[in-house]
Amino acid sequence: MSDNTLNIFEQKAEEMTATHIIPVTAVFTQTEGGFVSLDLDGKHYDRVKIVRLFPFSDADKYLSIREYEGDGKEIGIIEDLDLMSAEAKEVIKAQLTLCYFTPVISKIYSIKDEYGYAYFHVMTDKGECRFAINMGSNAVSKLSDTRLIIVDVDENRFEIRDVDALSQKEKRMLDLFL
Amino acid sequence: MNKDLKLKKTDIEKLGSLGIEESGILLSSPIDLSFSGEYIEGFIAVTADKVVVCTKEVPEGYLNIFGGVTVPDDIKYEELAITDTAVYEISELAHLRLDTYIGSNVLSASYKSVPTELAAFTNRYSSEMNVLFRKLKGFLKGEEITQDEENTDEAAEDIEEKKKKSKRSIFFRTLKYFLKYKLQIFVLFLTYLTSAALSIAWPYLTGKVLFDHVLEKDDVFLARFGLDGRYVLALGMVALTMIGVKVIQSVSNYFQVFFMAKVAAYTVRDIKTDVFDSMSGLSLNFFVNKQTGGLMTRVLSDSERVREFFIDGIPMIFVHGFTIIITFAVMYRLNWKMALIACILLPLLVYMTVKLRPGLWSLSGKRHRAEKAVTAKANDNLTGARVVKAFGQQDAEIVKFNHPSENLRDAEINIVRLRNKFTILYNMVQEVSSIWIWIVGVFFVMKTHEIELGVLITFVGYVMQLNAPMNFFSWVFRMWADSINSAERLFEIIDAIPEIREKENPVRLTQPRGEIELDNVTFGYRIGRPVLKNINLKVKEGEMLGIVGRSGAGKSTLVNLISRLYDVNEGSISIDGTCVKDLALSDLRRNVAMVSQDTYIFMGSVAKNIAYGNENATKADIIRAAKLASAHEFISKLPDGYDTIIGASGKDLSGGEKQRISIARAILADPKILILDEATASVDTETEKAIQHSLKYLVQGRTTLSIAHRLSTLSDADRLIVIDGGRIVEEGTWDELYAREGGIFHNLLDLQNKSLPRANESF
Incomplete structure (x- = not known):
């Protein structure tokens, strides 16, 4: 057995278990093609993937920055987006808005349930929407007592941030899912 | 739904101005997101040498319609002007990628060696875009683009199909399960009719006949039965008839319960067997996509709910309908003025039930869900008992259990509160209405002599008796809807076409070699x-x-x-x-x-x-x-x-x-x-x-x-x-x-x- 390969594995194991924190000095820039590139410790990444590790409970903390090509190896973790440079913050936020596209429901006009499907007519921060959910599957998940994620038949996501902020009438319509 | 997948005329005109013929478009798909994460309208079109992405900003108040929703008739989509057009030369495109994110997808490629975003879209167009992506990718590799008709929109079609399955057809289909037991159903019907007829006869017997004819010594009436002058015997006969009515009622009730139990048990078994049969034929995918728990409730409680309506509901529609009509008819025949006055408060009762019951339903739905949450939590804890103990989390788990438990308590209290309110109000109105009849009736009996005491007693009996059927009609529609929904869910399983299907006349593998x-x-x-x-x-x-x-x-x-x-x-x-x-x-x-x-x-x-x-x-x-x-x-x-x-x-x-x-x-x-x-x-x-x-x-x-x-x-x-x-x-x-x-x-x-x-x- 060659010691060489063993070293490779030792190295790999170490890499797999190590946690890298991305320093606030890391440079994130918007590329010409609309992606995010990263310069870190003299290394340049053309395009990186940004993954929220706590998309619901802490959306802007603990962002995993990953290589785009191949298996998407983790480059490191941003602990707090607010501490990054203004430019980095801006490009990362823009990217996240697109990748985590989830309209937030601000008003419910109607919910009709029929034949195992519920039809929603709502106003969101992205505009007025009508969508259908399957009542048989777990289309509405409760993140907390007052926060809901609703997944339509095509797996588009909609969010209700605070059920208590809705009117009595809207709440009554939602009752079916609370 | 807004799935006009073909390019619009104006879009084609626009492409024409770029020198692209309609016939030259090999692939196209709608898109609906901008790169900054706003809804737009747009499309991507592929020709032999170009990829064109056009986007149109949507105006304020634009309605986005997603999969499974039909476009309301009153909404007209105006043609939007193309606000942005990007043209890519195919010869410069490489490394086409389709990235699926949370609720959005991005098509990207390297264009002139620069990684570039081409288009973004939500999941509503993901199947169309996937086809486009696959074919375009093949095309970049030098493959031909085939125009095979692919079933790109199965989910949407599914729902459309479901809508077509009208409530009526589901109803008749369910009815078939019950009509298998014709004889039993017939007997059941007979018993229902008997009890309805007897319950109509009862107030007449105990009121009009007893008081006005027998106790008043009405010879004209008694002569019809050859009992004129023999008042004691007549009284005895009335008493006997009353006993007879009660006996027949009991016997009919006995058969009713007996046959009902039988038919109910048989049909529920039939439905469950059908569902189970079809479930075992389904492919693994079906079970992976649905939770086992959800399936269990479907099979168990849905069949129960279907039975409820068909056994308790449908016959009662006839029986109660019959009772109401006959009762009104009899009352009007006896004295129409009195009938009008007696029924004056009935609409109030009906209004009350119609108004208050939905609240009760929604509360009981809430309680049901709270109950489920408690059961789930308990189940979770009991199955995970080993871990809970190993981590010493008993106390924390008890605290966590409190929350759903308290929810259930509150739901229970709320429902009892509303039910009490409802019952008290209802009873009060009922009492008032019967007192009202007594007052008016006594006035008629004493002052105007318009009616006699027996008629008054009969009236009170009838009005009391009308309550149940009236009440029944106030919730039978709900029952109907529930039961049809349940039946529909059951049929969904029964009709589910297994993804893995055996071919007709399959090849038998008798002497397998194992290659x-x-x-x-x-x-x-x-x-x-x-x-x-x-x-x-x-x-x-x-x-x-x-x-x-x-x-x-x-x-x-x-x-x-x-x-x-x-x-x-x-x-x-x-x-x-x-x-x-x-x-x-x-x-x-x-x-x-x-x-x-x-x-x-x-x-x-x-x-x-x-x-x-x-x-x-x-x-x-x-x-x-x-x-x-x-x-x-x-x-x-x-x-x-x-x-x-x-x-x-x-x-x-x-x-x-x-x-x-x-x-x-x-x-x-x-x-x-x-x-x-x-x-x-x-x-x-x-x-x-x-x-x-x-x-x-x-x-x-x-x-x-x-x-x-x-x-x-x-x-x-x-x-x-x-x-x-x-x-x-x-x-x-x-x-x-x-x-x-x-x-x-x-x-x-x-x-x-x-x-x-x-x-x-x-x-």
């Missing part, structure tokens, strides 16, 4: 996410093939495809030269046995578990199989030997023991093709050696596919393949693969040898 061939197989559990990519593999008769790869590489998926638990997306799998899709499923499953990493032990004895699917096995066969699987030793040590009850309610076996039982099961099944998916993962090294030893006999004359992380398990394999990222990356004998310095297998083996130096001394 397996995979030709260019691509498969993914979800669209656009292939787990296996272009796998080509040939396994000879009697060969033992070892499959190596990281977890998640697609090994288990590969073997699942061979026993056709799923169907391939592209390419084909054949056994003995026949495509598995053409083979009879029973033959296929009989000849392919799988021992997988998740073993399942059924409730029953050890012997029954080993002989599962092989009822004719003799005791000697079972023991031999257990011996070969190294299970005999531990089984003989069980208190009841081979008769020990194991599984959910019986003795708990260790992971390794379960695994050995499932190996014995496969050995006994004597299949031509044996699949071992981490079959020895949870047994100790010594036992594994023993099993391997017996497997040596077992695999003789059989084609064996064996997946293992522990490479030593595969030392007897004739050939090995290494799967990585859904592709076969290395292939060859043990020695050939080990000879490849830097190869995955070589590295893995080195690593395992180093970690387990002693275990490997044997080879």
Whole structure:
């Protein structure tokens, strides 16, 4: 057995278990093609993937920055987006808005349930929407007592941030899912 | 829904101005997102040399319509002006990628060597875009774009289809289940009618007849029965009739309950059987997508709800309808003025029920859900008791349990509160209305002599009796809707078309040789996410093939495809030269046995578990199989030997023991093709050696596919393949693969040898 390969594995194991924190000095820039590139410790990444590790409970903390090509190896973790440079913050936020596209429901006009499907007519921060959910599957998940994620038949996501902020009438319509 | 997939006329005109003919458009798909994450309208079109992406900003108040929703008729979409057009030369495009994010997807490519976003869209267009992506990708590689008609929009069509299935057809279809028991239903109906007729007769008998004719010594009336002058006898006759009515009512009630129970039990059984039959025919996908718990409630409570309406509801519609009409008729015949006055408060009662009941329903729905949450939490805790105790979390769990528990308490209190309010109000109005009748009636009797005492008593009886039917009609519609919904859900299962279907006139596999061939197989559990990519593999008769790869590489998926638990997306799998899709499923499953990493032990004895699917096995066969699987030793040590009850309610076996039982099961099944998916993962090294030893006999004359992380398990394999990222990356004998310095297998083996130096001394 060659010691060489063993070293490779030792190295790999170490890499797999190590946690890298991305320093606030890391440079994130918007590329010409609309992606995010990263310069870190003299290394340049053309395009990186940004993954929220706590998309619901802490959306802007603990962002995993990953290589785009191949298996998407983790480059490191941003602990707090607010501490990054203004430019980095801006490009990362823009990217996240697109990748985590989830309209937030601000008003419910109607919910009709029929034949195992519920039809929603709502106003969101992205505009007025009508969508259908399957009542048989777990289309509405409760993140907390007052926060809901609703997944339509095509797996588009909609969010209700605070059920208590809705009117009595809207709440009554939602009752079916609370 | 807003799925006008064809390009609009104005869009084509716009493309025309760019020099693109309609006939030159090879592919197109709508898109609906801007890169900044706003809804837009737009499309992407592909011609022989260009890719054009047009976007149109949407105006304020624009309504976005998603999958499964039909466009309301009153909404007109105005033509939007194209605000942005991007044209890409195909010759400069490369590395097309489609990235799926949360709720959005981005199509990107490298354009003039710069990675560039081409288009973004939500999941509503993902199937269209996936087709476009796949074909465009092939086109970039130099393949032709084929214009095959693909079923791109199954989900939407499904819903459309469902809408077409009208409530009426579901109703009649459900009715059929009950009409099977014609005689019983007929008797049931008869009893309903009898009790309705008797309940109408009763107030008349106890009021008008008793008071106005008999007690008033009305000879004209009595003469009709030949009883004029014989008042005591007449009174006796009335009393007898009253007793008779009560007796008949009781007898009819007895039959009613008897037949109802019978019909109900039978029909519920029929429905459940149908559902269960169809469920067992469904492919694995169905069960993966739906929770088992949800399915259980469907089968159990939905059939119950259907029964409720059809047995308690429908006959009662007739009976109560009949009662109401006849009662009104009789009342009007007796005295129309009195009838009008008596009924004056009835609408108020009906209004009250209609108004208050929905609140009660929504509250009881809430309580039901709270109940479910409590049960789920309790269930979670009890099954996880070991972990809870190990982490010392009892107190924390008690606190966590409090929350749903309190919710349930509140829901319960709310429902009791509303119900009380409702009942008290209702009773009050009812009392008021009966007092009202008494007051007006007494006025009529005493002052105007318009009616007599008996008529008044009859009226009071009738009005009281009208309450129940009125009430019934206020909620029967709800019952109807509920029951039809339940029936619809049941039919959804009964009608579900299994994804894995046996061909008509399938090929029988009588003398299998066990040759397996995979030709260019691509498969993914979800669209656009292939787990296996272009796998080509040939396994000879009697060969033992070892499959190596990281977890998640697609090994288990590969073997699942061979026993056709799923169907391939592209390419084909054949056994003995026949495509598995053409083979009879029973033959296929009989000849392919799988021992997988998740073993399942059924409730029953050890012997029954080993002989599962092989009822004719003799005791000697079972023991031999257990011996070969190294299970005999531990089984003989069980208190009841081979008769020990194991599984959910019986003795708990260790992971390794379960695994050995499932190996014995496969050995006994004597299949031509044996699949071992981490079959020895949870047994100790010594036992594994023993099993391997017996497997040596077992695999003789059989084609064996064996997946293992522990490479030593595969030392007897004739050939090995290494799967990585859904592709076969290395292939060859043990020695050939080990000879490849830097190869995955070589590295893995080195690593395992180093970690387990002693275990490997044997080879």
